[in-house]
Amino acid sequence: MLLYPRHPRTPAVTIAGCSHAAGPPHPRTPAVTAQTPLQPRPALSPGSQVLCTWARPLLPVPAPSPVLSFCSVAVGDPDGRPVVALSRMLYPQPKALTPRRSDVLVLTPWLAPIVWEGTFSPEILDEQFRLQNVTVGLTVFAVKKYVAFLRLFLETAEQHFMVGHRVTYYVFTNRPADVPHVPLREGRRLAVLTVRSHARWQDVSMHRMEVISRFSEQRFRREVDYLVCADVDMKFRDHVGVEILSRLFGTLHPGFYRADRRAFAYERRPRSQAYIPPDEGDFYYMGALFGGSVAEVQRLASACHQATVLDKANGIEAVWHDESHLNRYLLYHKPTKVLSPEYLWDQRLLGWPSVMKKLRFVAVPKNHEEMRSP
Numbered sequence: 001m002l003l004y005p006r007h008p009r010t011p012a013v014t015i016a017g018c019s020h021a022a023g024p025p026h027p028r029t030p031a032v033t034a035q036t037p038l039q040p041r042p043a044l045s046p047g048s049q050v051l052c053t054w055a056r057p058l059l060p061v062p063a064p065s066p067v068l069s070f071c072s073v074a075v076g077d078p079d080g081r082p083v084v085a086l087s088r089m090l091y092p093q094p095k096a097l098t099p100r101r102s103d104v105l106v107l108t109p110w111l112a113p114i115v116w117e118g119t120f121s122p123e124i125l126d127e128q129f130r131l132q133n134v135t136v137g138l139t140v141f142a143v144k145k146y147v148a149f150l151r152l153f154l155e156t157a158e159q160h161f162m163v164g165h166r167v168t169y170y171v172f173t174n175r176p177a178d179v180p181h182v183p184l185r186e187g188r189r190l191a192v193l194t195v196r197s198h199a200r201w202q203d204v205s206m207h208r209m210e211v212i213s214r215f216s217e218q219r220f221r222r223e224v225d226y227l228v229c230a231d232v233d234m235k236f237r238d239h240v241g242v243e244i245l246s247r248l249f250g251t252l253h254p255g256f257y258r259a260d261r262r263a264f265a266y267e268r269r270p271r272s273q274a275y276i277p278p279d280e281g282d283f284y285y286m287g288a289l290f291g292g293s294v295a296e297v298q299r300l301a302s303a304c305h306q307a308t309v310l311d312k313a314n315g316i317e318a319v320w321h322d323e324s325h326l327n328r329y330l331l332y333h334k335p336t337k338v339l340s341p342e343y344l345w346d347q348r349l350l351g352w353p354s355v356m357k358k359l360r361f362v363a364v365p366k367n368h369e370e371m372r373s374p
């Protein structure tokens with residue numbers, strides 16, 4: 001099987017003036033051919049609690065037929081991951097004149113896919129990402145009473161999140177003893193990381209950006225390829241797989257996907273670093289699910305954290321906290337994929353409209369006052 005070289009990296013540019021390089025190519029994960037078994041990852045850093053590790057390759061990678069290998073196709077990955085050669089696969093032909101979905105926008109004006117059920121083949125994507133030996137980190141904060149959400153979050157993630165791929169859960173908490181022991185599938189592990197708590201829930205929420213930024217630099221970049229950052233008061237109820245992975249992704253807020261940009265809950269006070277004027281804006285993204293490559297998530301989290309620090313120095317707090325800063329960041333650093341509200345839904349508040357073919361990651365009912373009280 002042929003291995004094709006990576007695309008040369010093009011530096012990412014921001015639209016609001018400042019520019020940054022896209023970072024060096026991923027140094028750790030060699031591309032694998034279909035013959036190469038998946039390699040185990042290095043152990044977690046000392047001091048972390050490892051509840052489950054794997055010893056054997058994940059799913060068996062089928063050996064390609066020598067007769068058919070001439071018709072393998074090279075698949076270019078927009079994220080600078082190695083290009084891998086697939087072997088023969090059978091699936092319905094994509095038709096240039098027949099959209100798979102005609103009821104929803106499936107591409108942004110900057111040509112980022114908007115991920116809806118029916119627009120992608122999990123089989124093709126699973127094969128590509130498995131051949132790349134990808135490891136996904138899922139960060140989740142469960143501070144104070146929010147540890148109560150962890151069991152359902154983790155149990156349902158085991159059923160629906162990145163099944164068949166390597167996953168490391170990073171659980172940030174101030175109550176490590178209360179983290180439930182949930183049996184994990186092969187290839188998946190969980191690290192409990194102790195963080196301080198804050199009196200105000202807004203500070204707990206905002207400080208996630210600081211912690212994610214710090215851990216990306218110190219640890220995540222050595223252990224995983226992609227990061228997915230999620231709220232904990234949620235459960236998985238359908239497939240959430242590698243179709244979400246991209247250099248930088250955000251998720252449409254389920255309360256605003258039909259709204260005019262003027263109605264978005266952006267921060268509207270120019271004094272805040274999160275300010276967005278009424279005539280700007282693509283989408284209203286929700287703070288409860290975003291991610292990307294470790295390098296891009298680190299940039300995003302660091303920028304959002306710095307913005308909250310500046311706001312605090314200026315005596316202002318953005319209307320929706322980290323979510324406001326996330327929205328400002330994603331306006332000027334266009335995401336390379338956008339997840340539809342299938343990936344963030346609240347059935348109690350919003351029912352189940354027919355445009356949502358699947359509800360994948362959904363809010364768990366919570367008593368806000370009770371959960372946020374000391």
Ligand SMILES: CC(=O)N[C@H]1[C@@H](OP(=O)(O)OP(=O)(O)OC[C@H]2O[C@@H](n3ccc(=O)[nH]c3=O)[C@H](O)[C@@H]2O)O[C@H](CO)[C@H](O)[C@@H]1O
Pocket residue numbers: 140141142143144145146201202204205230231232233287288320321322323371372
């Ligand atoms: C309907 C609504 O109000 N939505 C907003 C609210 O979402 P939420 O009501 O979903 O916020 P939340 O209470 O889930 O807090 C965000 C996350 O912070 C973590 N956490 C928070 C508090 C705590 O004591 N312990 C803890 O671990 C936890 O991971 C949680 O999921 O706030 C967010 C953050 O500002 C966004 O602005 C949302 O749009």
Ligand SMILES: [Mn+2]
Pocket residue numbers: 231232233288
């Ligand atoms: Mn939440």
